[in-house]
Amino acid sequence: MEKVITIGEAARRSGVAASALRFYEERGLISSERRGSGHRRYPRSVLRRIAFIVFAQRIGLSLDEIGAELAKLPADRAPTRSDWSQLSRGWAARIDRRIAELARLKAGLTECIGCGCLSLDRCRLANPEDRAGRHGPGPRYWVG
Amino acid sequence: MEKVITIGEAARRSGVAASALRFYEERGLISSERRGSGHRRYPRSVLRRIAFIVFAQRIGLSLDEIGAELAKLPADRAPTRSDWSQLSRGWAARIDRRIAELARLKAGLTECIGCGCLSLDRCRLANPEDRAGRHGPGPRYWVG
DNA sequence: ATACAAGTTAAAGTGAACTTGAGATCAAGA
């Protein structure tokens, strides 16, 4: 039972490809010690960190946002349960907002498309707040 | 009250950039008639089609999937309400699945991160089904 | 000692959904 693991083992145990782990490290989301050869050695705790990253992605956070969250963890000591749970404070609200939007969209399925009023002027189904200031793919704005 | 609208007007009324509309047209999601000059003229009904696209994107469909849906509309006549609502059949289930996943993730916030068991071996919070066969960004697989 | 698996880097490629830029043409009001 070693204290450190290789990148291959971390990949196997987390289900995240080694190339992705190197990428995360480059982005500062995880870190490793290096042996003389240059090979990475991760502490076991990296698995929890990776789990957190995957988890947060499913919720909808970008890697930048996840990085900001992880940066809040104490650098001087191993994170405790309460450290981790503090990170996720506020996520519940975010999840709730997304769930509410989906529920609204679902209602629109019958109410709006069903009744034939589907029109951008009248129905404002797509959430303006979420869309404004959004980057990346998808229509960038919503004119009221 | 004209029967056709310019791309600029369609953009203004839908909140979707003109460049995006041209892109959608290139992808076959919408279509236009051209005047002698080459300028596009859209029928008013394009607004509903655009609304449908935006709507579907919010639910999580890719443009390819949306195109496949739109292809089911009758080509010979103007789509009716029931044509549109038929398209969205099955979406409710999809929305429900996503909502269920988010609810699960939210539960995990307290149950898993809170209790300190956050680990990829033990907690299987991220939905394997949804992740498998997924394309694009994000970890590609989930080793069970 | 020799395979061969596993690790390293840097740079380039991928796919989705658009946007931006360049250079040219078109339409509409003063």
Next chain:
DNA sequence: TCTTGATCTCAAGTTCACTTTAACTTGTAT
């Protein structure tokens, strides 16, 4: 008529989250 704003095409650029490739170096089992 002039000028201003809208539109056109085509190619290239952008962001995100990675993956792939190439050319090497290490670690380990036999």
